[in-house]
Structure formats: structure tokens, C-alpha cells
Amino acid sequence: MSVFTAAADQSVCAALPVLGRDVTVPLVTGGEVTYAALDYAASAPALQRVWDDVAAYAPYYGSVHRGAGYLSQLSTDLFENARRTVTEFLDCRADDQVVFTRSTTDSLNLLARALPADCQVFVFETEHHASLLPWQDAQVSYLDAPRTPQQAVATLERALADRDPYGPALVCVTGASNVTGELWPVRELAAAAHAHGARIVLDAAQLAPHHPVSVRDLDVDWVAFSGHKLYAPFGSGVLAGRADWLRAAEPYLAGGGASRKVTRRQDGGVDVEWHESAARHEAGSPNVIGAYSIASACKALTEAGFDTLVARERHLIEKVRSGLAEVPQVRVLSLFGDDAPRVGVISFVVEGWNSSHFAAALSAEYGIGVRDGLFCAHPLVRTLLGSDPQTQGECGAPEAAPGEKSLNAIRVSFGAGTPDEHVERFVTAVRELVTDGAKWTYRTQDGRCVPAVS
Secondary structure (H helix, E strand, O other), X not given: OOHHHHHOOOXXXXXXXXXXXXXXXXXOOOOEEEOEEOEOOOOOOOEHHHHHHHHHHHHHOOOOOOOOOHHHHHXXXXXXXXXXXXXXXXXXXXXXXXXXXXXXXXXXXXXXXXXXXXXXXXXXXXXXXXXXXXXXXXXXXXXXXXXXXXXXXXXXXXXXXXXXXXXXXXXXXXXXXXXXXXXXXXXXXXXXXXXXXXXXXXXXXXXXXXXXXXXXXXXXXXXXXXXHHOOOOXXXXXXEEOOHHHHHOOOOOOOOOOEEEXXXXXXXXXXXXXXXXXXXXXXXXXXXXXXXXXHHHHHHHHHHOHHHHHHHHXXXXXXXXXXXXXXOOEEEOOOOOOOOOEOOEEEEEEOOOOHHXXXXXXXXXXXXXXXXXXXXXXXXXXXXXXXXXXXXOXXXXXXXXXXXXXXXXXXXXXXXXXXXXXXXXXXXXXXHHHHHOOOOOEEEEOOXXXXXXX
């Protein structure tokens, strides 16, 4: 039975309206087609609701926290109300702080700067580089990729129990993998961390757009996420959680907004009194529209209802996974196995194809945008593919280092704005490319596989 037949009669909510849903793109084979954006894990399209809210506010923009004028006061209220909206969206504790940043990467680098002296950090090799790399100035223990959720908890417990000296510690873990889409046992990992006197920060970049995230329920100390993955444009992010380490740390950036009082000393220097609120780490003129767009997205997702959104996404996941399962040459990548709960992020390799070539053909011949490569999670993808060298074709991945295999994969990702037709077209395209091959010739240009000019 076709993958599309069984789901056709199910009652599934419609996709949320997003920008770009009617954009058409040319095909190398001739004609145009509506673009199928299936790279949500990199950046999700903006919700139409978010764009409309921002457009309505834009004429009233003013500098925040600094002006006596009406527009400045209005923008200040809007900015601080956005902070309250995010606090509610994350179900934060009463004394938690919400700091607006540029991205998940920025949020975790901020936290890395706020670590107490001699803090030890524990992070799995499965993390995105945003949560794998910021801890370079700390004592870091990189934990091997687990193959079950239970193994993840046991591995962390052993590492924390064996740490020496026994001092401050931080665990960093993803909520949902940006490679496999699999959900991690965050609540259990938080319990293990706290049982051993450690704190935990949750990288929710791939979790927050797909599932509700409750700081209280998960019992995490901090949460970090990005607006551009939450259907909100304009380069903003969030770090939310416990205030004590943030208050004790020097400001992430020094400048206006972070400083409460600056005075000259008789010796010619300056003395600075820094804010203890979130403003301490928000120096400079903040990205008001970015913060407002995050708040708008939080409201839109909450009003749509995560139960409904999760049910619809499961429907799409089943369509993709069932369709790929019908193609024997396709191998889906997984840490925890086929039955593991996941979000709409699926990575795979195709026997006989270089992944860059395959992704280029999906784009040029079918108007489908996916991602190929190592997905800013190099250790994880290399672990998943390390025993499977791929044949280097004329459109292969960039040259491997001496003694290193050339490895990359294809990632398809989707969410609240994805219509059924996009995933159906994707599954059909995979089947046709594997069965019939590409209709066009491709070449490598600047490290990317592109259609050859006829």
C-alpha cells in the first residue's frame, strides 16, 4: 500500500500559514514549481502571524530603556512584555531570568562566560557545535554517543560520580537531535545531574518549535533556543533560567544598557556598577523586533495548541519514514532506534549516491530544499557514518583529510508550516532518483554540487 493512502482519510489539522508558501522556483528540466522548504532544522520560515505582528509594530519602533518619547516608551513596554511572554512560554520559575541574545549559540557562549571558577562541564559528543564548543575555557568531559536513552543517563551518572575534584559542574544536553530528530531523556538527565550536585542547560533549538518546553517540569536550570528555528526572523535568541551565576559573572558585553552607574576616579579610571537584572548581559541597543517576533511566535504556537501541532507532525513523520522505508537503498540514521520518539528531523544516506549530489538533484529537478553535509554536528554524524564510507563521485563532498573518510548525509526537516504535498513530493522524488537516476548532469563548484550549464 502506498504511504499516502492510509493517512489520506485521517483528520489532521492544516499547516500553519508561513511566509514563502507560494514561492515558485525554476527547474533545470524546464518550468517552475512551488518551492518545498524542507530545511526547517536550519531555519524555519516565519509564521505569517509573526510577520503581520512585526509589520503592525514597525512604524512605532523606538529605542528602548532610554527615551522619554511616546514611541520609546511603547517600544520599551513591548520589549519587556516580550520577556514576560517568553517566561510564560517556557514555564519559568518565579526568580528565573530571561536574557535576549542573538541565537542559541550566543546564549550558550554567554552561559559559558558565566561559569563559576573551576566549573566542570559534561557534554555528549552528539551535540550541535553550538552546545559542544562554547566550553573551551572550562574543564570539559566529552561523553561518547549513547545508543539508548537509558545508556545516556547511566553514562552521565558515572561521569558525574567520578569527577575530581567535586566542585561546581554543568551538564549540557540537547532536547531533540538536529541530526536524527530523536528526543533525549531530558527530565531523567536533569535528575541525574542534580543528584550529583550539577546543574543542567537544555539546548532547545530543535525542541521548542515542535514540543512544549517547561523549565519547571523538566527541572532544568537553563534553556537556550533561537528565534529563527521558532518561526521568528530577525536574528534573536533566548537564555532563560537561574539568575545567580548570571548575576555573579562579568557582563557578557560591556557597554550601555548593562551599566547602572559609571563614575570617574581621581586616578583617571572609571568605576562601573552593573545591573543585576537580565540587562546585565544585554549591552547595547537590543534587537527589539527580534524579541517581539519571538514573543509573537510563542503566542502563535501556544494558541495553535502543541497537542494539535505534535499530532500533525507525527502524521508527517510517518509519511516520510514509511516512504523512505519503501526504498531499500535508503538508510535512515538513528542513535536510539526506529521506535524512538522524534521531531520532524530525519537524516539518511542513499546507497550509490554522494549526499551532496542527491540534495542538488532534489533542488534542481524537484524544487525541494533539504540540507546535506555534517549539519554542524560533525562528531555525531561521523559516529553514525564512520563504518560506511561513501563512494566519491564527481559531485562528492570536499576532500577528506589524510586518513579520513569522506562522509556526509542528507537531512529533511519540517514542522508546523509544512503542507502534506511537500513531504509527498519529497518521497516521490527520492524514489524516482534512486530508480531512474538524475535527469541532469552536475559538477562541483566552490565545494557545492550544482547543475552543469548546458
